Amino acid sequence: MGIEQAIIDFFEHMGLVNLTIGNIIMILVGLTLVYLAIRYKMEPLLLLPIGISAVLVNLPLSHLANWPLAPQLPPEVQDNIFATLSYLNQQYGPPGIFDLIYYLLIRTEVVPLLIFFGLGAMTDFGPMIADPKTALLGAAAQIGVFVAMLAALVLGFDLTEAASIGIIGGADGPTTIYLTTKLAPHILSATAVAAYSYMSLVPLIQPPVIKALTTPEERRIRMEQLRPVSKREKIIFPIASMIIIGLLVPSAAPLIGMLMIGNLFRESGVVERLSKAAQEELMNIVTIFLGLGIGSTMRAESFLTAKTLIILGLGIVAFASATAGGVLFGKLMMKLSGGRINPMIGAAGVSAVPMSARVVQRLASEEDPGNFILMHAMGPNVAGVIGTAVVAGVFLSALG
Amino acid sequence: MGIEQAIIDFFEHMGLVNLTIGNIIMILVGLTLVYLAIRYKMEPLLLLPIGISAVLVNLPLSHLANWPLAPQLPPEVQDNIFATLSYLNQQYGPPGIFDLIYYLLIRTEVVPLLIFFGLGAMTDFGPMIADPKTALLGAAAQIGVFVAMLAALVLGFDLTEAASIGIIGGADGPTTIYLTTKLAPHILSATAVAAYSYMSLVPLIQPPVIKALTTPEERRIRMEQLRPVSKREKIIFPIASMIIIGLLVPSAAPLIGMLMIGNLFRESGVVERLSKAAQEELMNIVTIFLGLGIGSTMRAESFLTAKTLIILGLGIVAFASATAGGVLFGKLMMKLSGGRINPMIGAAGVSAVPMSARVVQRLASEEDPGNFILMHAMGPNVAGVIGTAVVAGVFLSALG
Amino acid sequence: MGIEQAIIDFFEHMGLVNLTIGNIIMILVGLTLVYLAIRYKMEPLLLLPIGISAVLVNLPLSHLANWPLAPQLPPEVQDNIFATLSYLNQQYGPPGIFDLIYYLLIRTEVVPLLIFFGLGAMTDFGPMIADPKTALLGAAAQIGVFVAMLAALVLGFDLTEAASIGIIGGADGPTTIYLTTKLAPHILSATAVAAYSYMSLVPLIQPPVIKALTTPEERRIRMEQLRPVSKREKIIFPIASMIIIGLLVPSAAPLIGMLMIGNLFRESGVVERLSKAAQEELMNIVTIFLGLGIGSTMRAESFLTAKTLIILGLGIVAFASATAGGVLFGKLMMKLSGGRINPMIGAAGVSAVPMSARVVQRLASEEDPGNFILMHAMGPNVAGVIGTAVVAGVFLSALG
Amino acid sequence: MVIGGLMEGLSITVLGVTVVFGVLGILAVTMYAIGWLERRLVEKEDGGEEPVQESPPKKGLDEKKIAVITAAIMAYLDQKRPKELPIKRKPSEAWWLSGVTSHVGEVENFNYKLGKW
Amino acid sequence: MVIGGLMEGLSITVLGVTVVFGVLGILAVTMYAIGWLERRLVEKEDGGEEPVQESPPKKGLDEKKIAVITAAIMAYLDQKRPKELPIKRKPSEAWWLSGVTSHVGEVENFNYKLGKW
Amino acid sequence: MVIGGLMEGLSITVLGVTVVFGVLGILAVTMYAIGWLERRLVEKEDGGEEPVQESPPKKGLDEKKIAVITAAIMAYLDQKRPKELPIKRKPSEAWWLSGVTSHVGEVENFNYKLGKW
Numbered sequence A, B, C: 001m002g003i004e005q006a007i008i009d010f011f012e013h014m015g016l017v018n019l020t021i022g023n024i025i026m027i028l029v030g031l032t033l034v035y036l037a038i039r040y041k042m043e044p045l046l047l048l049p050i051g052i053s054a055v056l057v058n059l060p061l062s063h064l065a066n067w068p069l070a071p072q073l074p075p076e077v078q079d080n081i082f083a084t085l086s087y088l089n090q091q092y093g094p095p096g097i098f099d100l101i102y103y104l105l106i107r108t109e110v111v112p113l114l115i116f117f118g119l120g121a122m123t124d125f126g127p128m129i130a131d132p133k134t135a136l137l138g139a140a141a142q143i144g145v146f147v148a149m150l151a152a153l154v155l156g157f158d159l160t161e162a163a164s165i166g167i168i169g170g171a172d173g174p175t176t177i178y179l180t181t182k183l184a185p186h187i188l189s190a191t192a193v194a195a196y197s198y199m200s201l202v203p204l205i206q207p208p209v210i211k212a213l214t215t216p217e218e219r220r221i222r223m224e225q226l227r228p229v230s231k232r233e234k235i236i237f238p239i240a241s242m243i244i245i246g247l248l249v250p251s252a253a254p255l256i257g258m259l260m261i262g263n264l265f266r267e268s269g270v271v272e273r274l275s276k277a278a279q280e281e282l283m284n285i286v287t288i289f290l291g292l293g294i295g296s297t298m299r300a301e302s303f304l305t306a307k308t309l310i311i312l313g314l315g316i317v318a319f320a321s322a323t324a325g326g327v328l329f330g331k332l333m334m335k336l337s338g339g340r341i342n343p344m345i346g347a348a349g350v351s352a353v354p355m356s357a358r359v360v361q362r363l364a365s366e367e368d369p370g371n372f373i374l375m376h377a378m379g380p381n382v383a384g385v386i387g388t389a390v391v392a393g394v395f396l397s398a399l400g
Numbered sequence D, E, F: 001m002v003i004g005g006l007m008e009g010l011s012i013t014v015l016g017v018t019v020v021f022g023v024l025g026i027l028a029v030t031m032y033a034i035g036w037l038e039r040r041l042v043e044k045e046d047g048g049e050e051p052v053q054e055s056p057p058k059k060g061l062d063e064k065k066i067a068v069i070t071a072a073i074m075a076y077l078d079q080k081r082p083k084e085l086p087i088k089r090k091p092s093e094a095w096w097l098s099g100v101t102s103h104v105g106e107v108e109n110f111n112y113k114l115g116k117w
């Protein structure tokens, strides 16, 4: 190889001369996410890794992600993850580190399930146990999922895509990733980014919807103090709900099961080492891989489509209608209870734990500084996590 | 799809209508383990994860564990873990998270070996280095392994099963899992549960055996103080024992090697970061996967057999006869030493570090409150870990 | 099986009777590394694990590492890591734990890239941002890489080997491992051991070279204080350099990308959890596997060759000529700046962060106790990390 | 196809809404039942006994932290070891004399760290 | 082959040296540009404003540590809870009374721990 | 087959018991030898030197902890920085003045953290 040839080769394989418009746009999108994460602290634990790895995978020929996200697979390989890996290697060369993260950790559902495990170890279901009827508000907020799904169907998405888009309204990142990966992996980056972005925008999206649906008098309703919850109840709860939900909606069992194992570790009080590991060591490592893996799916060819914009739009519809669903059901419960329930706590059925509960508290304080309903809003809030997982289970059993 | 069909489908795939008697029993067994772990703190770090994941995998159609534990494999696939994975995926569908944990982390021996690595980093071999002859008591307690193995053979188990059952008497969870996985994976759940349960029951199982075999005078024997051990000796010990055992019993090299690498990390004093990681971060994460993985093997079809009950029974035989072996050899050493060795410390040859050493101390204090033999009992105690690994190596070389 | 047969079998499979001279020498080499790591604290975090696992894999029949390091693969399997794994299992039996670590974590580049990720989270690029021209000194020191490469070519190594040997002069362990794994895996143990050993020997190798090339007057040159660097600059730097280098040298993108993602995590200030995880939990675990994996490649058949000795010799050439390259370019910059740059800081272009910078400071203090140039030397020091990754990228694009 | 998909979407919506309300409703009923049982159980266990607390009441400050700091303050003020360190239950004096306490500490620690393998 | 290899090695050397100086040179120029922009930006933002500091100046000692220790000392000396614990912003007094503060703490903690999934 | 298995089991038992006693016996002998060598070595190294201790004797309390707490107490009492913080060896005063100490700290820290890659 002469020196001229070496130089020509080098220039021909330079990223700069292979850069497409699509790459440039995606790099800018990635940088925007990084900016939002750092400047406005928008879900930085996810949007920062997502954004920066979106930048990285869009540098041409960088060989960090060599495999397509939704490849055409021959039938004998389809549904066989191990054969798929070998086939992709054959077709597209050895995996880059982001291919390994995506195919081995995210496509296999390992990462979303471990996140649910860690979330369980972080979640206190006490407020919901203290006032079980608030769990129904967590169900009501799922209406937003179906509204968005139907809207997506009307706009021409197919059923699996529509379900994945709808679930954004559940405001649970890992559930969104879990479902989209199984049903419509080609729109994973759009739904994941929508889910995490809008979660940060809850304080912007929810207040107008809540105010439009409630009167100041309703927002002023004070609720009576929650009863204390015993350790025994807190231990029995994850076990009971795992069994009940597992028996009724088996397809939700992986999500709910991991969530409740984590919660049992937390509440049992006998495995602090493991509970801490689930919340910290393991959670941090898994979060890194989740962020990098999701970001690496933001490639020009799959992200820069009209679909993505529509998905982002439908995401707002999903969040807003979920809020409306919760509030309206809250009003029904207010009526039935003779005015002892503040309807706003229904808005917290949009999980986004604990942000939507805090939004509710803020609105309550605005009307009456002495009105404390944060803990009452935490009930629907954590119930919303369960509700969304159940809905995901229904989607999986009907479409999976 | 009409709504009626959807509902019918949903009900037909509901876990509740597919629940078998076997499932129910296994769920109750799992709940019992959870109860024992929380209420009586019985080895909670393992029995809690084992119990709760046993509950979870026995919820029908939950798709957390889709693959059989001891599948019939075509010859060209057998002994090839990668081909096996692809074959299982082909036959039984994509892996659930528990299939991944079981086949990738436990069947490959990664988890038991990493646990041994962490245990090495946690273990102080000082008492055994200070009084090397006590190492022989760690050998004597292995007699229980062989007694239980022979009993299992008499009861009709085949050789590989009998060896896996016998090793329960070694009172080393990871060694039991390592050996059973290699020799008789279909009884893994039974031997693992037996090993960890009986370890918790050491304070119940050992005292009657010890008292039956010793006189109060013997239990009152005081032993002279252990000499101090230098840092240099502690550093040389893991290296020397790794090489010696590796050269004599190569099949024990993985277990002993990882144990001693961990111990060298601990004693070297120059890699505290790594030693801490081995004991904490890595250990906690691995322990979680070990517990979940073992629990996921507790399925009705493989666990609910007469064999399991017999195995649980033989486990007690193994623990009791290991204790007896240690104590009787202790009496022999007492005779030979002219009464300067308390025979009870032989009972600590049943590893269960450091519980059996504490049982011995308690019995000594009962007879003579001023009699301190805990540290002398730690010698046989840690030697028992090595002894059981050596026995596992012999089994593997003869039967593997 | 009779007892006589069992005993004969056992003895025949004893490691001791299968021990080769090669094994014995490798065990001694391993023990030497362990000794250096503990006694002289030479890079203990890597040389201790490397040394002890070299001991372990050279115990015959221990089944910790069953697969060859650079196997002859049929063409249809080559370049397909998944097919390779299955083929190796077929040919050489199930993987030992060190085979899994080597083939799954090191050969796939996961470990070196995660180390770079952690290093990024640990590195402060401030000194280089404060005085950007010092980055050129980090380029100059790479001359040592090419000198050693050309020397290796003259001595009969082929191009891929020569490049892997040359990169030792970059004094970046993970980059050396990354490149050698891709270009010449059969000499991985030699280059990795050379890289890490000589990094520890920087305080011995560099001073004579520096002194030979500079006058006391030059070593006495004081440099003006570095300007403060804003948080904003520190945040923009990793993003900008990732994009620039990714566009110019795409084959360096994985290394630089992971380094800069880690650095962005560090400097962003919004993901402390993840930054800490990258520096600690994840880093510690990955370091353990790196050390064990590299050590497991130190087998008699591949390590005990004349090549290894030559590689170790060329490593010194590489370090010394890199130092010389940096210092000479430093003298040029001194001239151009009118004597405002101390040429010694060029020696710190040999990364070995921050050891070579400290060597430079020590030499400066020797001549003038009031001369503080440590921070100025940190600029070339961290630039050297980038420079070596860029050179590795050039090698990969030309030879990979 | 859009119409067909929409019809199926409506079916799934009806099913999904029913199931999510059903499941969370059953959960709610179960929690009421558990709460009722818990109250009965507590009453039964002992009329006089206090109800099971959520978590051990953290009185004032973590005892261990106080102990460490107390010890440090005393060590600082007097430059000598305080008489009583409530940090850890000490083994009996005889053990101090035997000079192997550090062993015991490590070994016990081992136990506390990962159960008793 | 050695000669051929050596020629190719020389080509790679020329290319490599050029590229590594080129890349680090461009990086250097970029950093100068960023630094210049930064200084202009800082001047523009506010003439009177202080330049953005590298990191929040750690005045004296970590405030949290002082707070914990202060609290501990007071707890030790008086055996009663200090009036003002600057450790954490407390919820309003009403919350103390309602007896569910521990919940809030946990929940808030949850938020601080992993963002708001 | 049971009888055959039992015979083989007995063979393995004989072999296993022999091996486990043999291996642990050899280990014991090795440890005696190492201990003997160690004592000779210690005697040889220096008649007057103290025997190598197991671990550095933790005198009183962890020095670092005392230092942190001392500093905190002083900071609390005087609201000013204590004159001497024995927490960490400081770089020379000149460095304080140069204003880049924080850099050095970080960089040095880097070294202490993961060796010197």
Ligand code: NA
Residues within 6 Å of the ligand: A169, A170, A171, A172, A349, A350, A351, A352, A384, A385, A386, A387, A388, A389
């Ligand atoms: Na939700």
Ligand code: NA
Residues within 6 Å of the ligand: B169, B170, B171, B172, B349, B350, B351, B352, B384, B385, B386, B387, B388
């Ligand atoms: Na044992």
Ligand code: NA
Residues within 6 Å of the ligand: C169, C170, C171, C172, C349, C350, C351, C352, C384, C385, C386, C387, C388, C389
């Ligand atoms: Na370098």
